[in-house]
Amino acid sequence: MTIRRLTLLSLASFTAVSAASAQAARLDATADAGVRRAVERELVTARAIGLPEGLLIAKANEGIAKRATPKRITDAVAALGKRLQVARDQLAPNPSEDEIAAGADALYVGVPAPILKKMRAAWPSRSLALPLGVLTELVAKGLPPARAAQTVTDLMARGATNVQLYALAQSVQGDVAAGWAPEAALDLRARGVMSLLPPAPAASAFTNPRRP
Amino acid sequence: MRGPVAACLLIAAFRTAAAQAPDEIRVEAGVAEVRQAGTRSRNAALLGLTWRRTHERVVTTASGSMTAARDSIDTAQGLLAIRYQFARQPHWRVESGIAGALFGLNSLSSGGNGATFLRVQHAYGPRGVWAGTAAGVTNRTGTNLQSSAYDVGAWGEYGRTSGTVAGVVTRSRDTDLLAASSLPSRRPVGPYIVRDATVTVQQSFAALDLAAVGTLRRGEGVATKVNDRAMMLAAAFYLSPVIALTVSGGRQLADPLRALPDAKFLSASVRVLFLRRDPAVLQIDRYGAIVLMRGDPDGGATMTIRVLANASARVEAYGSFSAWQPVRMQWVLDAWELQVHVPPGPQRVAVRINGSEWRAPANLTKVTDEFGGEAGLVVVP
Numbered sequence: 001m002t003i004r005r006l007t008l009l010s011l012a013s014f015t016a017v018s019a020a021s022a023q024a025a026r027l028d029a030t031a032d033a034g035v036r037r038a039v040e041r042e043l044v045t046a047r048a049i050g051l052p053e054g055l056l057i058a059k060a061n062e063g064i065a066k067r068a069t070p071k072r073i074t075d076a077v078a079a080l081g082k083r084l085q086v087a088r089d090q091l092a093p094n095p096s097e098d099e100i101a102a103g104a105d106a107l108y109v110g111v112p113a114p115i116l117k118k119m120r121a122a123w124p125s126r127s128l129a130l131p132l133g134v135l136t137e138l139v140a141k142g143l144p145p146a147r148a149a150q151t152v153t154d155l156m157a158r159g160a161t162n163v164q165l166y167a168l169a170q171s172v173q174g175d176v177a178a179g180w181a182p183e184a185a186l187d188l189r190a191r192g193v194m195s196l197l198p199p200a201p202a203a204s205a206f207t208n209p210r211r212p
Numbered sequence: 213m214r215g216p217v218a219a220c221l222l223i224a225a226f227r228t229a230a231a232q233a234p235d236e237i238r239v240e241a242g243v244a245e246v247r248q249a250g251t252r253s254r255n256a257a258l259l260g261l262t263w264r265r266t267h268e269r270v271v272t273t274a275s276g277s278m279t280a281a282r283d284s285i286d287t288a289q290g291l292l293a294i295r296y297q298f299a300r301q302p303h304w305r306v307e308s309g310i311a312g313a314l315f316g317l318n319s320l321s322s323g324g325n326g327a328t329f330l331r332v333q334h335a336y337g338p339r340g341v342w343a344g345t346a347a348g349v350t351n352r353t354g355t356n357l358q359s360s361a362y363d364v365g366a367w368g369e370y371g372r373t374s375g376t377v378a379g380v381v382t383r384s385r386d387t388d389l390l391a392a393s394s395l396p397s398r399r400p401v402g403p404y405i406v407r408d409a410t411v412t413v414q415q416s417f418a419a420l421d422l423a424a425v426g427t428l429r430r431g432e433g434v435a436t437k438v439n440d441r442a443m444m445l446a447a448a449f450y451l452s453p454v455i456a457l458t459v460s461g462g463r464q465l466a467d468p469l470r471a472l473p474d475a476k477f478l479s480a481s482v483r484v485l486f487l488r489r490d491p492a493v494l495q496i497d498r499y500g501a502i503v504l505m506r507g508d509p510d511g512g513a514t515m516t517i518r519v520l521a522n523a524s525a526r527v528e529a530y531g532s533f534s535a536w537q538p539v540r541m542q543w544v545l546d547a548w549e550l551q552v553h554v555p556p557g558p559q560r561v562a563v564r565i566n567g568s569e570w571r572a573p574a575n576l577t578k579v580t581d582e583f584g585g586e587a588g589l590v591v592v593p
Contacts, residue, residue, distance in 0.1 A: 058535060059582075065536040066570070068583035076582035098557050105558050109579065133558040133591035140577045140589055166593040173577065 026057055028064040035060060038074035042081050051084045052097040055104070083107045090116035091128065102132035109140045115149040122156040130162045134169040141173065143182045151190045158197040168193050238262040240458070242481020246281055256281035258481060271295040271544060273309075279472075286316040289470060293329075303340075305333040311346075313470040323352030323389075325359070325469055335542070339368040350386045350469065359384035359469055369526075376412040381405065382468050390468040406431035406468050416525065421448040429465055440465055440474075448483065456483040485520070501563045501573040503590055512555045513592045517541070517573065519548040521565050530570070531561035531587060538564075560587040 027036060039060045046053045059080045063073035087103025088095055090113050095103070103116050119128055119135075131152055138148040155165060168189050175185035240260040247253040260277040276290045293309030308330045316322035327348025334341055346361045365378030384390065385403045407430045414423040422445075429440045444462030451457065461478040504516045517529045519541060527548035528538040534552075541548040541563075560579065562570040569585075572578040576588025 058532070062532075062536040062581070063583050065530065065538070066581075066583045066585050072583055079582065102558055129557050130591060130593060136558060137577050137589055137591055140579045162593055166591060169591060173575070177575065 028061050031060065031064055032070040032073075035064070035070045035073050038070075039077055042077050046081060046084070049085065051081065051088060052100060055084065055097075055101055056080060080104060086113050087116060090114070091120050095120075096127060096129070098129040099127060099132065102129045102136070106132050106136045106139070109136050109145075111135060111139055111145045111149065115145065115153075118149070118153055119156065122153050131156055131165055134165045137169050138172060138182075138186065141176055141182055143186055147183065148186065151186055155190065155193055155197070158194065160193055160197060164193050164196070237486040238264075238483065239486065240481050240483045242458070242479055244279075244281075244477050244479035246475045246477045254281045256477075256479075258479060286322075287313060287470060287472060288315075289313040303334055303336055305335065307331040307333065307344075311348075315470060315472075321352050323350065325350040327359070327361075327469070331363075339366070341366045348469065350384065350389060352386070352389065357384065357386040359386065361469075374414045374416075376410075378408075378410045378412075380408045380410070382408070384468055386468075390466060404431055404468075408465075420450070422446070423448075425462075427465055455485075457481075458483055501571065502575045503561055503573045503588065505590065505592065507593060508553065512553055515552050515554045515559070515561070515590070515592070517550045517552075517561060517563060519563050519565070521548055525565050526567065527563065527565050529561065529563045532559050533561070554592050556592050559590050559592055561590060562587040 027039060031039075039056065042056050043053045045051075046056055056077050060073055060077050063076055068076070083104040084100055087100050087107060091099050091103050106116065107113060115135075116128075116132070119131060123131070135145075135148055135152050138152070139145045152165065155168070160168075171189040171192075172182065172185045175189070176182050180188075238261070240258070242258045244256045244258055245253050246256050257280045258278070260275070262273065262275040264271065264273045271294070273293045273295070274291065276288070278288045280286055289312070291309065291311045293307055295305055295307040308328075310326065310328050312324065312326045314322070314324040325348050327346050329344060329346035331342055331344030341364070343364045344362070346363075348359050348361075349356045350359055351357070359382065361380060361382045363378060363380040365376060367376045368374065383403070383405050387404060390404060390406075408427055409430075410425065410427045412423060412425045414421060416422075425444045425446070427442050429442075431439065442463040442465045444460060444464065446458065446460035448456045448458045458481050459479070463476045464472065464474070466472065466474040501517070501519045504518070505513045506516070507513050515533065519527050519529075521527055525548070527541045529541055529550050530536050530538045533554050539550060539552075541550040543549075560581075561576065562572055562585070564570045570587070572586050572588035576590050578586055579589045580586050
């Protein structure tokens with residue numbers, strides 16, 4: 001039994017390494033040997049814990065295309081691996097690859113990890129890829145992460161659609177470009193979206209007819 | 213005085229129009245001193261308008277120009293062209309459209325003409341060739357006189373230098389029109405064929421474009437040869453990506469179809485580009501790079517990256533959509549452009565000119581990456 005288990009483990013490990021090597025083969029042909037080895041190591045780890053490897057390869061290729069040093073590339077790939085892992089955990093139980101990628105992007109611009117969990121709680125069964133993208137854009141624009149996250153989460157909880165969230169980000173962007181302070185623009189635009197949404201459950205309890 | 217006032221009104225009207233729907237409007241207004249052989253110099257007012265709208269692989273362009281000198285140079289011309297870019301053969305383009313002109317000649321009756329044209333282009337990177345044909349009718353005196361034209365040419369860019377070589381053969385039965393437009397010594401008699409070979413060379417510097425255009429004409433009428441040559445020089449100084457001052461001078465040969473007369477001229481004008489009145493679009497950075505999104509029915513969006521730069525520049529874009537591999541942008545009328553389909557979710561985009569540093573398009577949120585570079589972040593709904 002022990003031998004059989006060891007054999008299976010070895011086979012699984014070999015398969016993972018082979019698959020990682022195959023993925024690494026998609027690396028830019030000009031990749032440094034050290035970069036190639038480091039990426040292969042990250043791919044083995046990613047595969048073992050179920051993270052999307054393609055994102056790691058894309059990050060390495062991005063560094064190669066930008067002619068970054070091998071150390072910078074390996075550091076960036078390793079850091080992305082960590083962010084993907086955190087995003088996957090916070091967006092549990094079954095985040096899609098797009099959600100994990102968007103979550104990692106949000107973490108990169110400074111969104112605290114627990115906020116991802118709150119957003120998942122607000123939309124347990126809908127994709128968070130776009131709300132996370134909107135949040136990333138708002139934070140990158142200079143809004144405090146907690147403030148931006150609170151606004152986006154409130155809108156999600158009130159039933160805002162992806163289109164409304166996208167329009168919110170676009171409007172804030174336009175306002176900031178026109179000279180508005182980011183916080184003021186977010187407040188104004190969020191109130192605008194909020195006014196189009198149905199009342200919150202607590203308020204609707206008083207307005208909707210009740211059955212005896 | 214009425215000329216400049218009318219020009220200002222037209223500019224204001226078209227600026228208002230730009231706030232509605234069109235993607236771009238370019239206005240060029242100026243003055244010129246024109247002198248035809250045997251006549252004294254006259255001042256002329258010039259006004260040119262170009263409107264363009266891009267919808268996926270179809271580019272619609274409409275343009276018009278007016279020259280008013282209260283002499284034999286009063287002309288108004290219009291052009292509507294539709295260009296289609298094949299999806300599966302990205303190197304091939306087909307352009308078709310209609311062109312029209314109205315003219316008034318003191319020495320001859322006023323009139324107009326209309327023509328349809330078809331042109332096929334094969335572009336490979338910064339070089340390409342084209343072949344086209346046009347057929348039209350000129351009407352001055354109530355009688356329709358047919359005309360036709362064929363043209364072939366090639367263009368190419370080599371660093372900051374670009375060039376075009378073109379050959380045009382024009383046939384027309386309206387001999388009087390060409391005669392009235394030409395120098396007295398070169399007036400043909402009877403139906404004629406005009407063959408023009410034109411070479412254009414343009415050199416770009418940081419904010420300055422210089423161009424030279426030389427034309428060699430070999431023509432034949434029933435009884436008279438129409439051989440001639442002309443040279444024109446032009447310079448455009450860019451005050452910003454959307455405003456340029458232009459100066460040009462030289463000699464233009466008579467246009468056998470549109471009644472533009474053979475004349476020496478010196479002109480100065482201002483060229484202004486109006487973009488759609490979108491706050492994001494109006495924020496033009498030093499590169500004048502913008503990204504526009506249009507949702508696709510099957511999900512995702514078509515992302516159009518547009519860069520305002522000199523025509524001879526080398527302009528590239530890259531981002532998550534291209535796995536960070538630089539993609540050469542295409543010159544479309546008066547800007548560099550790239551259209552790609554992108555899936556829903558966050559996308560990062562950057563552009564660069566002539567191999568310089570990668571920059572985020574001005575209307576996107578700027579983010580720095582782990583490699584010390586910057587890119588624009590856009591969320592695709």
